[in-house]
Amino acid sequence: MLLPVPEAQARLLALTTERPVVEVPLREAAGRWAAQNVTARRTQPASDLSAMDGYAICFADMPGPWTVIGESAAGRPFAGQVGRAQATRIFTGAALPPGTDTVLIQEEAGRDGDQLLLTGEGPGHVGRNVRRRGLDFEQGASLIVAGQRLTPARIAVAATGGHDHLPVRPRVRVAIAATGDELVPPGSDDGAALPESNGVMLAAMLADLPVDIIDLGILPDNLEALRDAFAGVEADLLVTTGGASVGDHDLVQPALKAAGGSVDFWRIALRPGKPMMAGRLGETVVLSLPGNPVSAFVTATLFVRPLIAHLAGAADPFPTPIPAILGEDLPANGPRIDYLRAAMIDGRVHAAAIQDSSMLLTLARSTCLVIRPPHAAAACAGDSAEILMLA
DSSP: BBBBBBHHHHHHTTTOOOOOOOEEEEETTTTTTSSSSSOOOBBSSEEEEEEEEEEEOGGGGTTTTEEEEEBTTTTBBSOOEEEEETTEETTTTOOOOTOEEEEGGGEEEETTTTTTEEEEESSSSSSEEEOTTSOOOOOOOEEEOOOOOOOHHHHHHHHHHSEEEEOOOEEEEEEEEEOOOTTTOTOOOOTTTTTTOOOHHHHHHHTTTEEEEEEEEEEEHHHHHHHHHHHHHSSSEEEESSSOOSSSTOOOHHHHHHHTTEEEEEBBEEEEEOOOOEEETTTEEEEEESSSSSHHHHIIIIIIIIHHHHHTTSOOSOOHHHHHHHBBOOOOOOEEEEEEEEETTTEEEEEOSSOOOTHHHHHTOOOOEEOOOOOOOBBEEEEEEEEEOOO
16 A cells, blocks of 8 residues: 555654754854744834934924034934934934934935025925834844744844844754665766766755765665664664665665664655655664655655754745646646656746656756646646746
């Protein structure tokens, strides 16, 4: 019985345990997820500020004239009180002096020594060209919700809100191993052998996530060697590629059990990627992906990246499909959900003609995956479909 993808995803996350909260400096927080809610420790702006260069006045004194008695610049506010029919020169970002409530922009003002005259229409209402105290947020306001990705903008708002550290989960230690006697390292002189590509592909797929990669290299099709390698892993997640099926040389499952691990589920109602396996080895979650590189890519997209995001504290770790318009007809689908390599051309999605899971060049030329649900009826060009965009 093949396991539906949503059920497999839920069971995979259930294999994990909650990890501690750590505080990291803002400059180390990018790409991680907030482990706790973050609230403002200060009000922004902390006082009424000028939004323009000009003159701070009291609107009730319109249309002037005024006597200019000083200057207010960002970081150097006017120290005194502004009286009736008085004004101060003011610059963008500077605090409004007490006694003023409006900014007359410099393009509508004329100066004759200390005398300020209105030369244009002037501000139309009280508070014009002023950023009021708390316009952005007040002290105690919610800035970041637990589980949100720490984007550059969220890191900036945290800094403005008075934080120099943010609460996150620890970086995820990910061990990656390729299995197979047919594999050689990339760049090998042996032209008859198969260069191992899954390891570098997976590392590249995880490069934007808070991970520390442990490269186990290429492991042979040998039960004892696999068992010993698995038993020695110290990681939050072990990802293997190849050897996850039940052929004579598919030894990942027996090696995992021999090392003291267990299998939670195996075989997914997914194309490509049916023979994926998940289990545990002590505190380590184990994901064994198919050896075919496209299958490994798709299962890493649907399972490895979301699992890491979950371990790192993401509230919604799974990729979000978006709607698109098909550029050509597609046949009816079978009982497994299908992810078709495709490219967006002139605003429409065109699936590759050949979807063999060994064809990496097709994947490299793709910009998205078209999602075909189980038993989906034939689709026509112009129909709507859901896709996952590829980086």
